[in-house]
Amino acid sequence: MLRNESLDSIFKPSSVAVVGASANPEKIGHIILKNMVDGGFKGSIYPINPGADEILGRRAYPSLLDVPGDVDLVVVVVPAKVVPSTMKQAGEKKAGGAIIITGGFREIGNDSLEQEVIDIAKSLGIRVIGPNCQGVNYTGSSLCASWPLIKAKGKMAIISQSGTVGAALGEWAELDGIGISSCVSLGNKADVSEIDLIDYFSHDPNTGVISLYVEGTGDGRKFMEVCRDAVRRKPIVVLRPGRSSKGRKAAESHTKSIAGSHRIFHAACRQVGITSASTVEDFYDFSKALMCAGGRRLLPGRMDPYGVAVLTSSGGSGIIAVDCAEEVGIEIPDLNEEAVIRLKEALPSHCVVRNPLDLTGDTSAERYETAVSELSSSTDVDAFLLIFGDPIPRADQVVARLKSSLVSKNSDAEIVVCYIGGGTIGQEEALSMHRQGIPAYPAPERAMRAIGALAGKF
Amino acid sequence: MLRNESLDSIFKPSSVAVVGASANPEKIGHIILKNMVDGGFKGSIYPINPGADEILGRRAYPSLLDVPGDVDLVVVVVPAKVVPSTMKQAGEKKAGGAIIITGGFREIGNDSLEQEVIDIAKSLGIRVIGPNCQGVNYTGSSLCASWPLIKAKGKMAIISQSGTVGAALGEWAELDGIGISSCVSLGNKADVSEIDLIDYFSHDPNTGVISLYVEGTGDGRKFMEVCRDAVRRKPIVVLRPGRSSKGRKAAESHTKSIAGSHRIFHAACRQVGITSASTVEDFYDFSKALMCAGGRRLLPGRMDPYGVAVLTSSGGSGIIAVDCAEEVGIEIPDLNEEAVIRLKEALPSHCVVRNPLDLTGDTSAERYETAVSELSSSTDVDAFLLIFGDPIPRADQVVARLKSSLVSKNSDAEIVVCYIGGGTIGQEEALSMHRQGIPAYPAPERAMRAIGALAGKF
Numbered sequence: 046m047l048r049n050e051s052l053d054s055i056f057k058p059s060s061v062a063v064v065g066a067s068a069n070p071e072k073i074g075h076i077i078l079k080n081m082v083d084g085g086f087k088g089s090i091y092p093i094n095p096g097a098d099e100i101l102g103r104r105a106y107p108s109l110l111d112v113p114g115d116v117d118l119v120v121v122v123v124p125a126k127v128v129p130s131t132m133k134q135a136g137e138k139k140a141g142g143a144i145i146i147t148g149g150f151r152e153i154g155n156d157s158l159e160q161e162v163i164d165i166a167k168s169l170g171i172r173v174i175g176p177n178c179q180g181v182n183y184t185g186s187s188l189c190a191s192w193p194l195i196k197a198k199g200k201m202a203i204i205s206q207s208g209t210v211g212a213a214l215g216e217w218a219e220l221d222g223i224g225i226s227s228c229v230s231l232g233n234k235a236d237v238s239e240i241d242l243i244d245y246f247s248h249d250p251n252t253g254v255i256s257l258y259v260e261g262t263g264d265g266r267k268f269m270e271v272c273r274d275a276v277r278r279k280p281i282v283v284l285r286p287g288r289s290s291k292g293r294k295a296a297e298s299h300t301k302s303i304a305g306s307h308r309i310f311h312a313a314c315r316q317v318g319i320t321s322a323s324t325v326e327d328f329y330d331f332s333k334a335l336m337c338a339g340g341r342r343l344l345p346g347r348m349d350p351y352g353v354a355v356l357t358s359s360g361g362s363g364i365i366a367v368d369c370a371e372e373v374g375i376e377i378p379d380l381n382e383e384a385v386i387r388l389k390e391a392l393p394s395h396c397v398v399r400n401p402l403d404l405t406g407d408t409s410a411e412r413y414e415t416a417v418s419e420l421s422s423s424t425d426v427d428a429f430l431l432i433f434g435d436p437i438p439r440a441d442q443v444v445a446r447l448k449s450s451l452v453s454k455n456s457d458a459e460i461v462v463c464y465i466g467g468g469t470i471g472q473e474e475a476l477s478m479h480r481q482g483i484p485a486y487p488a489p490e491r492a493m494r495a496i497g498a499l500a501g502k503f
Numbered sequence: 504m505l506r507n508e509s510l511d512s513i514f515k516p517s518s519v520a521v522v523g524a525s526a527n528p529e530k531i532g533h534i535i536l537k538n539m540v541d542g543g544f545k546g547s548i549y550p551i552n553p554g555a556d557e558i559l560g561r562r563a564y565p566s567l568l569d570v571p572g573d574v575d576l577v578v579v580v581v582p583a584k585v586v587p588s589t590m591k592q593a594g595e596k597k598a599g600g601a602i603i604i605t606g607g608f609r610e611i612g613n614d615s616l617e618q619e620v621i622d623i624a625k626s627l628g629i630r631v632i633g634p635n636c637q638g639v640n641y642t643g644s645s646l647c648a649s650w651p652l653i654k655a656k657g658k659m660a661i662i663s664q665s666g667t668v669g670a671a672l673g674e675w676a677e678l679d680g681i682g683i684s685s686c687v688s689l690g691n692k693a694d695v696s697e698i699d700l701i702d703y704f705s706h707d708p709n710t711g712v713i714s715l716y717v718e719g720t721g722d723g724r725k726f727m728e729v730c731r732d733a734v735r736r737k738p739i740v741v742l743r744p745g746r747s748s749k750g751r752k753a754a755e756s757h758t759k760s761i762a763g764s765h766r767i768f769h770a771a772c773r774q775v776g777i778t779s780a781s782t783v784e785d786f787y788d789f790s791k792a793l794m795c796a797g798g799r800r801l802l803p804g805r806m807d808p809y810g811v812a813v814l815t816s817s818g819g820s821g822i823i824a825v826d827c828a829e830e831v832g833i834e835i836p837d838l839n840e841e842a843v844i845r846l847k848e849a850l851p852s853h854c855v856v857r858n859p860l861d862l863t864g865d866t867s868a869e870r871y872e873t874a875v876s877e878l879s880s881s882t883d884v885d886a887f888l889l890i891f892g893d894p895i896p897r898a899d900q901v902v903a904r905l906k907s908s909l910v911s912k913n914s915d916a917e918i919v920v921c922y923i924g925g926g927t928i929g930q931e932e933a934l935s936m937h938r939q940g941i942p943a944y945p946a947p948e949r950a951m952r953a954i955g956a957l958a959g960k961f
Contacts, residue, residue: 209924210819230942287826324823324946325820326946361545363757367753368747371746372746434670450792468674490616490784
């Protein structure tokens with residue numbers, strides 16, 4: 046497919062100029078420069094500002110042309126009318142990429158100015174993100190030419206037509222200790238589109254899952270074609286609002302995208318193997334699960350039946366999970382007779398041996414280990430949902446051991462965790478699970494829906 | 504109605520004995536005593552343990568009968584077989600209430616022992632919570648005879664047949680700065696049931712909303728009768744799992760409740776004016792919204808049409824909210840011509856004046872104030888959803904001013920907030936909004952569904 050190597054200037058530059066860098070902490074030109082510096086970018090950073098000698102401890106230059114040597118990437122925060130001349134200067138400095146944060150182009154009807162910028166960029170061989178966008182964060186290069194500053198390195202590549210939705214996902218991933226590989230704000234997509242980026246990230250070794258928020262895709266056929274190829278390497282999760290008639294109108298007005306039929310889009314997604322989310326939380330939760338599952342769920346075609354064994358310390362949470370499973374289309378298979386006998390032998394008599402398996406409130410973390418071991422040979426269990434209700438010390442260690450034990454048995458079974466009511470112990474253990482590549486969710490339904498994503502139900 | 508004044512001994516005791524208090528930090532008998540002490544209970548606390556002189560700095564007594572003077576409330580953590588004799592001693596000390604944490608009764612088939620305990624309690628005039636429960640927290644008395652320790656005082660009264668679900672709600676309320684008035688774990692409901700507690704909390708001045716997790720209600724007719732009366736004073740939110748066939752079976756096995764028909768239960772709830780949640784997050788989110796709305800939504804009968812004006816700094820989040828509105832049955836009314844003219848005059852030209860109203864990413868908090876003022880006379884706006892995407896300084900102050908301005912105009916319109924992608928500023932401002940009685944949610948759909956609860960759509 047495309048293999049957009051030309052995008053390397055954007056994601057892996059040696060030198061970056063921030064044109065419109067500012068000493069005023071309230072200006073975007075300051076925030077971007079600060080995030081580049083605080084983010085720890087290792088290459089050269091050149092603030093461009095005719096009125097300053099130094100900004101944030103970096104020598105500033107009056108114009109791009111004053112920078113010594115070449116500039117790989119230009120981040121543009123100057124007013125719209127100055128952008129064409131800036132791009133020409135970027136060409137002189139042999140830049141290969143530009144991130145145009147500046148607004149005031151097609152989104153307000155200024156199509157001709159946008160076209161002028163793109164014509165210049167194309168003639169000079171400069172790839173452009175934006176204009177009218179929230180920038181690019183690529184943690185593999187410690188390059189945060191965007192906001193907020195998210196430094197946590199991880200495998201989630203976020204591509205978003207909404208700056209806020211992208212930022213929210215990044216923040217959640219950071220709070221969860223999962224981190225991101227990238228967060229790209231698409232803006233007006235005058236040059237680089239989600240299609241280029243999906244292809245790029247599908248070949249990116251730092252990326253494990255591609256999470257796309259998009260309000261409209263320009264060339265639907267090409268989009269699906271690129272995704273069909275990309276999902277062979279990396280799972281893709283899409284959130285595309287505009288399901289309702291009013292939502293669709295708002296989407297068209299927001300990004301001047303032609304939203305097209307939602308039903309047709311999602312049917313095509315399913316056929317191609319893209320996972321569709323319909324809420325922001327699902328979008329994040331599904332991405333997290335697919336990322337943790339690694340390459341094992343590359344083609345999330347519908348798996349029927351997909352069976353889950355639910356193990357819980359909280360009877361109520363187990364029931365809630367089972368309700369949700371039915372709605373998602375997940376099986377909760379009855380335990381076979383042998384498994385029941387083995388479990389009754391292995392567990393204290395007050396445990397309720399069925400599926401959901403109630404290990405009861407006095408359980409230790411180790412009791413989960415005993416139970417999973419007894420069930421790990423069951424052929425109808427595709428995933429284990431482990432619900433920890435209340436703080437359960439060492440749950441993270443037990444879950445890690447279980448995961449490596451399944452791997453060593455060549456089992457494909459997934460482990461997904463719900464940690465609910467665990468207080469600070471639960472929060473810390475959930476972070477530790479994330480560091481070990483096991484997704485943990487704060488409510489049973491969120492965990493079960495995430496399993497649904499692994500099973501190709503969305 | 505009932506006015507269970509006899510429950511005052513449980514929630515407002517002057518003296519509490521913990522029978523089975525332990526010096527071993529891993530024992531429940533230690534945790535409960537510690538939470539009573541750390542929770543700041545002002546009355547007398549008597550640890551009962553024949554092998555200790557002192558536990559956690561409190562003088563311990565060999566038996567209940569050795570305590571000087573009377574004991575109002577007895578918290579029981581001793582083995583099941585000793586519970587009957589403990590209850591007799593509680594009677595001698597003129598106790599009016601007992602919280603029996605101990606398990607090993609009806610839930611494992613030991614019906615006769617449970618009956619014996621209840622017969623003794625009834626004959627001595629002792630009201631009993633449990634057995635087999637996670638205790639009682641009542642912040643109005645700083646009484647946490649339960650775990651986890653939640654000290655944040657608020658207006659949410661949680662009644663739960665699942666210890667974990669109750670604890671999770673309490674934890675979320677604490678993290679949100681909302682707090683709780685009470686959290687009661689029902690256990691086997693051998694004496695005090697959700698029916699008694701709904702009636703009690705509906706008369707409790709510390710309570711603003713009653714949040715009930717229940718797997719089965721014994722006397723359905725009486726339950727609905729008491730709720731019909733209680734919702735005239737306080738909104739009630741119910742989460743009752745067991746919708747699916749497997750979930751129902753698991754519920755019956757978990758608490759030996761006869762789950763009955765889910766459909767009939769929810770139809771009855773709607774008729775009576777109870778708000779039904781179907782996920783744990785909805786359960787919490789709805790409770791929070793109804794609590795913040797105070798007494799204004801006492802009878803959440805279906806309000807049609809219910810119109811919401813969506814104001815957002817994030818175009819994408821606005822679209823997402825509008826999609827969700829249609830699914831919940833909420834109207835997003837078009838702005839009338841006059842409002843459009845006024846807003847176009849009052850707002851910068853790049854704002855998108857429609858519903859959802861896109862104030863765009865460069866908005867200040869004050870721009871929301873301008874817009875809401877222009878819309879506050881619209882008769883078809885029953886609620887404002889304010890979406891803050893990215894950190895927006897002073898959003899909390901603006902929201903507070905808007906709320907008091909609506910109140911001073913005698914407007915019934917609600918304000919609900921979604922704060923997404925706001926980083927630490929957003930988190931702090933959301934807490935501040937909660938302290939001012941304005942509910943804030945981390946995703947647009949959660950905010951819109953909460954509005955649905957205010958509109959009687961659930």
